Amino acid sequence: MTITTVTPLLAGRLLADDNGPLGAGFIAFLVVLALAIASFFLFRSMSRHLRKVPGSFDPPPSAAPPPRTPEDE
Secondary structure (H helix, E strand, O other), X not given: OOHHHHHHHHHHHHOOOOOOOXXXXXXXXXXXXXXXXXXXXXXXXXXXXXXOOOOOOOOOOOOOOOOOOHHXX
């Protein structure tokens, strides 16, 4: 047997559908579905937290005058 005849035989055996009642496609679908659901809840939580972030991080203007120092007099 040469490599050209062995390779298709090995590929056919590796790709055979011996995964039982749950095929690899169904399991992959469940993984992708779980990732999509987790992403949905992650984005929802992140948007709630981002609503709490102030528009600016500048300190608020104080109503009281600045404290007097001896150099002011």
